[in-house]
Amino acid sequence: MLNSTSSNNVKDLSKVLKVIINHIRDILVESDLNGNVIYLNPKVYDVLGYKSEEVIGLNIDKFIHPEDIPNLAGKTKDLLIRGGQMVIDFRALHKNGHYVHLSANYTVIEENQNTKLIAVLYEISPQEESEEINRFIAENINDTIAVLDDKLELMFINDMQKKILGFPTEDILGKSPLELLHPDDIKKAKRIFSRTLKKEHGRGQFRIRSKDNSYKWMDVNGRLTFDIDGNQRILLVSRDITQEKGRELKIIEQNKDLEQLNLLKNEFLSRASHELKTPLASIKGNADLMKMIHHKNLKPDIIVMLEVIQRNCNRLENIINKIIESSKLETSKIELLTTKEDLSLLIKSCVNEVQSLAKMRNLKINLNVKNLLITKFNKDQIHEVILNLLTNAINYSPPGGIIDIFSKVNDNVIIISLKDRGFGFTADEKLKIFKKFGKINRREQGFDVLVESSGLGLYISKKIIELHGGKIWVESDGRNKGSIFSFTLPII
């Protein structure tokens, strides 16, 4: 070939070029300055579905997405002014009617005093597009993104790692991430890796060693994936949660301390109550016995004094019992034993119990409770709640009033309300009354009340109702405007 004539050389070269042009993987377009196609290689059939001869002679604009035409026209104009090359992406119409993303490399050439445009076009594959997007995401988001190869070694990690852990990328590529884990977390990480391999995803929180040897808490999300050649990869997306974890651990620690303190307090209360009850048994017993045995020999004023001792012993005993009960309700080991009962019957029986107290106070109790309010609850405990609300309503209402009790059933919940025309509560008082010893001293406020209570009744009632999965609350428009106490019990 080297020895052939130059015309033969040109012929041969032209043949070779034709073969190349017909077989290259790109589309080659030759057009005039107006965009009329002069030549097109057969590759266009593979990409856009047209035969070359179907397009030659037509204007290229017919095949460009209308939205991309202004950009292409503008850039082509610039190219013609400055010469050289340009790269531009646009959508071209496939014969089937859909658009194909193409990237074009335009060159201006002069041939026989004619200016022509040569464009080399290739299809941007969806894969290329998503790779580009992936790379962008990996470099710009606030998570550390890493890819592990089939040996579970790091083959890619984005720059976020440098901000969090501080390693130069090259120092950790090729290493197993297990090498960076806190020794206590390795077992858990292995478990999560194997779960990721089996179930395609896994998640866990780990301590990861940074360059300065301190540990960072990371929330790591793993996903099993495969590259285009079918090789197994694990994608790890990790977020630095050191600060949140620090706060969380502190709260857990504080809660443990509080729990411990609470147990100590309850033990103290229980022992203290026992120690209080023993001498009380002695005082009460002697007063009772003195009255019982020597009744006939005692002067009336001595009997009155003994009765004061007896009454106050009972009052003190009641307070001690309430303290014990509230400390029992606070211990987490309490188990709620419930039976199926009719709440309306229990309310009626409570009303009967307090009838004589209400009469003493000249109060009328109106009962507007539906029959057959059947649900599961602890009868003794709910009895205590109702009795407590009723005696409060009686004790803290001025004589001559009315107390209404009514029920409602809403969405599987029974609501019981007790409305009194008593002293009512200010906004501040409403916040206090369900707390331990949160009672409002009405006598100090100058109200005419029957008795002062232990200050634990509503606190215990709240605990009991909450233990049953219900709620208890008070509504009152303020001083002397009465109040409505309500509680709910779920229908089970």
Add this chain to the structure above:
Amino acid sequence: MVNKLATIFLVDDDKNIVLLLEKFLEYYGHKIIDCAFNGEEAIQKYKNFDKFPDLVIMDHRMPFKNGIQATKEILKRNPLSKIIFLSADFTAREEAIELGINSFIEKPFDFHKLSEIIKNTLPKKKKQSQLV
């Protein structure tokens, strides 16, 4: 009232309570055969009784051995012994009842309730014959 209804063994570390119970029980005609002020003393005294008492009234929180421990030993010695717990410690209730005691009364106690329980605990035959 003056009839000796039953023989009773009192166990309580609080002397005031023992004294009070003595007065009350004797008022009702019962006979206090002995007292113990801790669990250990109660066990020893019970073992040495020639004739077992009709009833034991037992406190729980006491030095050396508590009411539960003393009850176990007493029931070993005499499985038929009648025991009433009288304690301010409600936490002992379940265990004591499981051991087979006859009743549990919380302190402070009510005399009417106590006398009712004693009446129901004592063997009916004896009670009836003595009441006649």
